[in-house]
Amino acid sequence: METTGWGKYPVIQSRIITPSSPAAVKQLLAGAQGFCGIARGMGRSYGDSSLASTQLHTRRLDQFLDFDDNSGMLRCGAGISLEDILKHFVPRGWFLPITPGTKFITVGGAIASDVHGKNHHCEGSFADHVSSFRLALADGQVVACSAEQTPELFQATCGGMGLTGIILDASFRLKPIRSSDINQTTIKAERLEEVIELFAQYDSSSYSVAWIDCLASGDKLGRSLLTVGEHAEQGELRAGKPAALSIPVDLPGMLLNRFSIQAFNTLYYNRIRGKKTTATIHYEPFFYPLDGIHQWNRMYGKNGFTQYQFVLPREAGLQGMRAVLERISESKRGSFLAVLKAFGKANHNYLSFPMEGYTLALDFKIDRGLFPLLEELDKIVLDYGGRIYLSKDVRMSEQTFKLSYPDWREFEKVRQQYGADTVFKSLQSERLGI
Secondary structure: OEEEOOOOOOEEEOEEEOOOOHHHHHHHHHOOOOOOEEEEOOOOOOOOOOOOOEEEEOOOOOOEEEEOOOOOEEEEEOOOEHHHHHHHHHHHOEEOOOOOOOOOOEHHHHHHOOOOOOOHHHHOOHHHHEEEEEEEOOOOOEEEEOOOOOHHHHHHHOOOOOOOOEEEEEEEEOEEOOOOEEEEEEEEEOOHHHHHHHHHHOOOOOEEEEEEOOOOOHHHOOOEEEEEEEEOOOOOOOOOOOOOEEOOOOOOHHHOOHHHHHHHHHHHHHOOOOOEEEEEEEHHHHHOHHHHEEOHHHHHOOOOEEEEEEEEEHHHHHHHHHHHHHHHHHHOOOOOOEEEEEEOOOOOOOOOOOOOEEEEEEEEEOOOOHHHHHHHHHHHHHHOOOEEOOOOOOOOOHHHHHHHOOOHHHHHHHHHHOOHHHOEOOHHHHHHOO
């Protein structure tokens, strides 16, 4: 069947296998015909990391297996989505320890991408909260993995993009909440230097994120809206509602141009009148603003889009971000989804993306001149000691990857040790030489 990532590029033909249980996964891997391909959850990685000629879909591994009401420790199948967890546990007073900008990903995908959220500066990434998981290896053997018992396999699997095995289930701790609401504060920053200072000023906030006008230039370069948030102490405990809006067809690509994006960015920035505003809102629009629109990826047209997300170390953050934003502003290829976050310290996982510093994510519709521009941005990112997020990548070169992920050789050693290098492959892994 025809498959693609969330960016709708590339589109390939794949054979789909959907095992109904962990035993079926084990049997498939140990079978005489063997398996060669990649696991896939909900297909929300933007590029080609879950694309292969054979895909093993995990959504039927969707059971809640155990929960401790005292500690918040949850054990569940790898195919359960973050949405499933929120619907079930928010009314009981529990929330995810880490969540990215969409709830439509599986637990297995969250581990494989070692996803981060608006609280990385104080709580790290998803794998930092995982106590253990079960992994089906290339030969069908099932191994219980943890940072203490199997440190190398754990470090290779967390952030390893599904290239060490099939995650069957996982245990991690939810966080207690008293309300499903978020107390939100939004602060206007007139330039890049100011928003970087604001991140430091609000470093004690549980959650922080900034929207950036990436087409602004000159004295307004990097003008932003920084939003910080805390879980409310009072209020109802209610899960989110299904999205009310949907984009039924691919929109004409011409609708997204520098004029429409510039107009949107100006309106979006100026919608906040004062220097600082406060509000109490449900967690859905705070964490998942785009989940309120089904198939929002269709707004970029039939050719699709890519999200370019990079991180720069703290000491180079201001200068490096300025260089990237200046080049984007010069190119006139703006993005109305430009999100800046502060990262805390990196963990020890070989291919995990975060490092202490700042990360910027931008959406670009795919057209003829885009990839040469992104190659220029790659060079800037490398010059300042940064790297590109694998879960969003669809075109990074092998050289760029290996220069920016220094532990890739250790990752490959683990793959070879467990025979994963001949079984688990994706379009991305073949492009990057891993």
